[in-house]
Amino acid sequence: MSAVTATPDSTSVSADLRHVVVVSRKTPIALAIITALATLLYGLGSRPGYTHFRFSEYGDPVQLPTLSVNGMATAWLSLVVLAVLVVAAVGFVARQRKAPVWVPLVFALVAIIGFLGWAGAGSTAEYPVVSLVRGSVVLAVPLVFGALGGVIGERAGVVNIAIESQLLFGAFGAAIVGSLTHNPYVGTLAAIVAGVLVALVLGVFAITYRVDQIIVGVVLNVLVYGLTDFLYSQVLVPNGTRLNTTVRFEGVAIPGLSRIPVLGPALFRQSILVYAMYLAVPMVWFALYRTRWGLRLRAVGEHPQAADTVGIKVARVRYRALAVAGAVVGLGGAFYTVVSISSFGREMTAGAGYIALAAVIFGKWDPVRAALAALLFGAATNLQGTLSVVGAPVPSQFMLMLPYVVTILAVAGFVGRSRAPAADGTPYIKE
Amino acid sequence: MSAAQAAAERPQQHHGPEAGDDRWREALRRIVSGSWAVSLGAVVLAILVGSIMIAATDQGVRTAIGYFGARPQDTFSAIGTAVGGAYSSLFRGAVWDFHATSFGNAIRPLTDSLTQATPLITAGLGVAVGFRAGQFNIGGRGQMLMAAVAGGWIGFGLNLPPVIHMLVAIAAGIIGGAIWAGVAGVLKATTGAHEVIVTIMLNYVAFYILGYLLATPGLLQAPGSSNPKTAPMKPNAIMPLLLGPKFALHWGFIFALLAVAFTWWLLERSRLGFEFRAVGENPAAARVAGIDVKRTTVAVMLVGGALVGLAGVTQVLGTTTTGFGDGIDAGVGFDAITVALLGRSTPLGVLGAAILFGAFRAGGATMQAAVGVPIEIVQVVQALIVLFIAAPPLVRAVFRLPQPGSRPRRAAATAAEVAA
Numbered sequence: 001m002s003a004v005t006a007t008p009d010s011t012s013v014s015a016d017l018r019h020v021v022v023v024s025r026k027t028p029i030a031l032a033i034i035t036a037l038a039t040l041l042y043g044l045g046s047r048p049g050y051t052h053f054r055f056s057e058y059g060d061p062v063q064l065p066t067l068s069v070n071g072m073a074t075a076w077l078s079l080v081v082l083a084v085l086v087v088a089a090v091g092f093v094a095r096q097r098k099a100p101v102w103v104p105l106v107f108a109l110v111a112i113i114g115f116l117g118w119a120g121a122g123s124t125a126e127y128p129v130v131s132l133v134r135g136s137v138v139l140a141v142p143l144v145f146g147a148l149g150g151v152i153g154e155r156a157g158v159v160n161i162a163i164e165s166q167l168l169f170g171a172f173g174a175a176i177v178g179s180l181t182h183n184p185y186v187g188t189l190a191a192i193v194a195g196v197l198v199a200l201v202l203g204v205f206a207i208t209y210r211v212d213q214i215i216v217g218v219v220l221n222v223l224v225y226g227l228t229d230f231l232y233s234q235v236l237v238p239n240g241t242r243l244n245t246t247v248r249f250e251g252v253a254i255p256g257l258s259r260i261p262v263l264g265p266a267l268f269r270q271s272i273l274v275y276a277m278y279l280a281v282p283m284v285w286f287a288l289y290r291t292r293w294g295l296r297l298r299a300v301g302e303h304p305q306a307a308d309t310v311g312i313k314v315a316r317v318r319y320r321a322l323a324v325a326g327a328v329v330g331l332g333g334a335f336y337t338v339v340s341i342s343s344f345g346r347e348m349t350a351g352a353g354y355i356a357l358a359a360v361i362f363g364k365w366d367p368v369r370a371a372l373a374a375l376l377f378g379a380a381t382n383l384q385g386t387l388s389v390v391g392a393p394v395p396s397q398f399m400l401m402l403p404y405v406v407t408i409l410a411v412a413g414f415v416g417r418s419r420a421p422a423a424d425g426t427p428y429i430k431e
Numbered sequence: 432m433s434a435a436q437a438a439a440e441r442p443q444q445h446h447g448p449e450a451g452d453d454r455w456r457e458a459l460r461r462i463v464s465g466s467w468a469v470s471l472g473a474v475v476l477a478i479l480v481g482s483i484m485i486a487a488t489d490q491g492v493r494t495a496i497g498y499f500g501a502r503p504q505d506t507f508s509a510i511g512t513a514v515g516g517a518y519s520s521l522f523r524g525a526v527w528d529f530h531a532t533s534f535g536n537a538i539r540p541l542t543d544s545l546t547q548a549t550p551l552i553t554a555g556l557g558v559a560v561g562f563r564a565g566q567f568n569i570g571g572r573g574q575m576l577m578a579a580v581a582g583g584w585i586g587f588g589l590n591l592p593p594v595i596h597m598l599v600a601i602a603a604g605i606i607g608g609a610i611w612a613g614v615a616g617v618l619k620a621t622t623g624a625h626e627v628i629v630t631i632m633l634n635y636v637a638f639y640i641l642g643y644l645l646a647t648p649g650l651l652q653a654p655g656s657s658n659p660k661t662a663p664m665k666p667n668a669i670m671p672l673l674l675g676p677k678f679a680l681h682w683g684f685i686f687a688l689l690a691v692a693f694t695w696w697l698l699e700r701s702r703l704g705f706e707f708r709a710v711g712e713n714p715a716a717a718r719v720a721g722i723d724v725k726r727t728t729v730a731v732m733l734v735g736g737a738l739v740g741l742a743g744v745t746q747v748l749g750t751t752t753t754g755f756g757d758g759i760d761a762g763v764g765f766d767a768i769t770v771a772l773l774g775r776s777t778p779l780g781v782l783g784a785a786i787l788f789g790a791f792r793a794g795g796a797t798m799q800a801a802v803g804v805p806i807e808i809v810q811v812v813q814a815l816i817v818l819f820i821a822a823p824p825l826v827r828a829v830f831r832l833p834q835p836g837s838r839p840r841r842a843a844a845t846a847a848e849v850a851a
Contacts, residue, residue, distance in 0.1 A: 161627075209822035214567055214627050218768055219817045226810030233805040234488040354631055361628060397643040404632040404639075411624040420625075 027099045028089035030409070031107055035082045038111065042075045042118050045393065049122025055129050055262050064261055071121020078114020082107060101369070108376060112383075119392035132386060133266035137274060140378025141339070142167055142349070144277050145332025146356025147363065147370040148284045149195075149325035154365055155288060156321035157301040157423040161217025162202050163329055164353025165224035169194040170333020172228045175236070175344035178246035184338040187246055188273070188331065191338075195330020198224060199322040207318050210427035221353070229346055236344060246342045249273060271339050273331070280328065284367040297321050301421035304428040314428045332356075358407035365421060377403040466775060472826040473819035474787075481812040482514045485804055489513035516802045524797020525790035535677060540793060542680040546750065548789025550575075550742035550763045552687040555770030555781040556694045557608075557738030562776040563698060564731040565711035570615060570630025571764025573637035574608040574736045578743030579759045580641055581607030583661055584651065586668040586748055596667035601686070601744050608740015609733045611637060616732025620725035626732070634764070641757050653754055661754040670749040683745035688782075690738060695778040697734070707731055739767065769817040788813060 051071040055064040085107045092099040120127055146163045153160035160166075173194030178187020202220060206213040236244045249271035258268040288294035299307040300317045308314050337344050355377050363370025384399035486492050495502075495509040523529060525544050531537035554571050561568040568574075582604025591599060615629040644651040645659035653662040670682040698704040709717040710727045718724050742763055747755050770788055774780030795809035819826050827833070 161631075205818065205822055209824055211821040214569075215768075215772065215821055216818070218569060218765070219814050219821070222765060222769065222810060223814035223818065226807045226814055229807035230484065230805050230811055231488070233807070351635065354635065357628070358632060395643050395647070397639040397646070401636050401639040404635040408618070408624070408629055408632045408636075411628050412618045412622040 027104065028086060028093055031082070031086045031089055031104070034107075034111065035079065035086055038075075038082065038114065039079055042072070042079065042114075045118075047071055047118060047121035047393075051117045051120040051123070052126040053116075053129050054126040057128070057130050057265060066126060069117060071117050074117030075114045075121075078110050078117065081110045082114070085110070105372070112379070116383075119387055119394060120390040123390040123392075125390045127386065127390065130262055130266045132382065133263070134270070135382040135385075136375065136379035137267060137270070138340075138378075139382050140375045141274055141277050141335045142332040142352050143356050143359055143374035143378055144371045145280065145335070146329050146353055147359040147374045148280055148367055149327075149329035149332070150356055150360035151363070151365055151367050151370050152284065152288070152297070152321055152325040152328065153199075154360060154424050155301045155421055156297045156318045157304060157421060157426065157428070158202070158206055158318055158322055159213045159217065159425040160199075160202065160322075160325060161214055161357065162198060162220040162224075162353075163356045164349055164351065165221045166195045166198045166326055166329040167333040167336070167353050167356075168228055168347070168349045169198050169224050170330035171336035171348060172231070172333075172344055173330070174334040175246055175337040176243050178338050179243050182247050184247050184249045187338045188334040191334035192327045192330040195328070195333060196323050196326040199326025199329070200319075202326075203319050203322045206427065207315050207322075210429065213425050213427070225347055228344075232344065232346055240343075244343045246338050248342050249339050273335055273339050276331065280331075281367060281371045284328070288367060293320075298421070300428075301423055304423050308428070308430060314430070318428075329353075329356075355403050358403055358410075361420075362407050362410045466823070468832055469823045469826050470773065470775075470820055472830045472832065473816050476819050476826060476829060477812045477815035478518075480815055481808055482518075484808060484811065485514050485517050486510045513802075517798055517804045517808075520798045520801035521791075521794035523794070523801070525794030539678060540797070542674060542678045543793040544786065544790040545684055546679045546681070546789070547792040548786045549681075549683045549687045549749065550745050550761075551766055551770050551785035551788055552742075552782055553690050553745065554739045554742035554763050554767035555774060555785050556690055556778060557612075557735040557740075557742070558767045558771035559774065559776040559778070559781050560694060560698070560707065560738065561731055561735045562771055563711050564707040564727065565714065566619075566728070566731055566735070567627050568612060568615075568630055568732070568735050568739070569627055569765075569768065570612060570633050570736075571739050571742075571767045572760045573630065573634040573764070574611045574739040575743030575746065575760040575764050576634075576637040576641045576757070577611040578604035578608035578740035579747045579755060580644060580651065581740075582744035583664070583747040583755060586664040587662045587754070590665065591667060593667045596665060597670060597748060600668045600748055601741070604744025604747075605737045605740045608743055609737040612732040612736020612739065613729060616729040616736075619732075620728045638757060645757060658756075660756045663754045664748060664752045668748055669752045670745070679750075681749040683749035686741065686745065690741060691778045691782050694738070694781075698778065703730065703734075707734075739764070742767070766813065769813050772817045773820060 049071055050068045051074060053067040053069070055067065085103055089099045089103050092103070116127060146167055149166065150160050150163050170191035174184075174187040174191035177190030178184055181187070198220060202213075202216055205211040205216040251269050251271055252275075254268040254275075258264045260268070286294075288298065296307065296312050296317050299312060300314050300321075304314045307317075333349070336348050356374060359370050359373040359377055363373040380399055380402045384396040387394055387399065388396055489509070491509040492506065492513055495505040499506050524540050526541055528537045528540050531539075554575065557574070558568050558571060582600045585600040585603045586596075589596065589599075611633060612630070615624075615626045615633060618624040618629050619626045641651075642659065645661065646652065648654075651661050652658075653660055670686075672678065673680045673682060673684060696704075698708065706717070706722045706727050707730075709720065709722055710724055710731070714724050717727070743760065746759050746761065746763070751759060766788060770781055770784045773787070774782070774784035791809045791813060795806035798804050798808075799806045
């Protein structure tokens, strides 16, 4: 080592050393497989005719013309772009560099466009692009909040299978308090409290009593399902008007931004919770990577012994992380009862917490990637409704299945390398 | 301090003047600090919390609390009526119907409980086998659904002679469950993918596959129908009733008991089971001892999935024989986890826990019908039982049971040294 540091260009050598990246060939392989599958699909199931994309809605300040393209041409063109991206990814890996995050992002976008072009060919129905994007974003709200909470918890070393129950309890709390006060803000606050409550129960068992975190998570989900079901039929149904009729958040158009064609009405004419989501993603990223709190949290998640040695109180850091995570997930739970609809229903989260968990893993325990994964899963869920409108030959069940299949491939390592924080899921026992 | 020193100290207390007294104390300590005391404490604690929930949400109790200051005894009697009524109707629906006029009708609730327990026994065994080998199988739902797909398709799609048809369908269901769990096992063995995540995701994949099969004519959907439901099972494939047409208990219960015996033999007497437990205790040591850990991982999932698959096929051939939809698992896949935890992953423990939860299920329905307490209270009580069992220090603290390792007087010092 001393010989290396003695060389004249020692700075660049050490700089190189600092940039050691584990190059994984799995990204180009995965992209190539998807491209091949798409080629097979389009090649076997040729669909003649035009596909229509509608970019403007009635009342938009700027009216854009409806775009009609040849469906098969769009599909084949998208395949060409996908192939180029695969070559680019191979190129990055060949030069010992990680494929940058924009490669899979652009890949996903182009693949979706090509798929839509193929699926809608020959149909008279138009794709409402604005509401497609808006629907994806709206459906992704609880998933993004759930994934962010999951990332915070797991980065601190606590596996959070209980995202589902935090979402559901948040929705439940927002419904009752929001109905009693006729105020969605107070309802949202109650959702946050409810999420923290579930997170603290998880903490008591997982951190203090060192019960297996997965067991606690699974059991908490069962418990909250049962509890909310019980209270719903015993308390909410008999007092529906007083306890289960919330005032929803109104959509707020952001001046200026909302006038951008397509993206404006899709992204900036939303309810306040959606704007909170836009802010939450960078905030969580900043908190995790640029603050002392985040550094300690990640230290506790990777190597609690070492963190303890330098005086970090492991249990306290984990409790605080779980409380913050619970608050974030609870905020997502509020979506169901003060944004989406104005009343609570039995088990209304319907497995969203597990999709959020999938997004955490698919996003490699990184807040931004996890949020993007959640957005992708939201889009997949949203797409199945649209596809049935244009009469696409894809059963809706397969679109709904997609997030789960993708996650299995992700944890199996076919889509990038998923490495959990080193101490994820292990209780810390001070020696 | 070394073990040798500890051993040297130990004989002294046995020769002490209070040796006999100590022995009784020790026996009592074993009983109250043992795991069974904790299980019992957890059940009592959970039922207590359930009582509070019933009382707190009862209309009569809330009315009586309104004038608590004037007549407090009304509140207590209202609580007594609400909680007593709920639990007595639970008992009436689960064990013995004391309103019934004939012995047959009175005993029917017990057979209903056993019917409800049947899939819980086998699915619980499947999860327990995983636990013993250090694996967490949350995929019970998916494995049951795939078993139902395989067994159900044989059950209504083929025409085979009696008995053979049933056995072939059962075998198909077992294989279906084993394959679905095997996916998780193979992925874990080859790529290190965590089985918890994979089995959770496989639950949903199975659910949507079944949804697709049920919604597509020519696959599982009953011919001439647009409902997402299969055709009824062929009579030759249906598991016969055990106690005649008056009772719902079917041969699935016998198969479940056989599965208990098989699992006991597998875990306690077979070479494969020894390997399972060795890997569960310490995979590194097992590898050093020459056990193929990867192969064992796959085998554990296959056996666990097969047992859960038996539960799935029991549902379609025994309990719901008129055709099934996508809710055929009836939450058994998740309850199996709580059953295995309550039963401490031993075959006999699982049998007992499954019968208890089966009784909860059967009695819960009666409770809902008789006194209007929603059946979900059962789910809450079950979850609480498992939470409390998972945290023995909590239960011991509530009931002031001695913590294990904290021994009375002089023995305490020795115990601490031995533990160290």
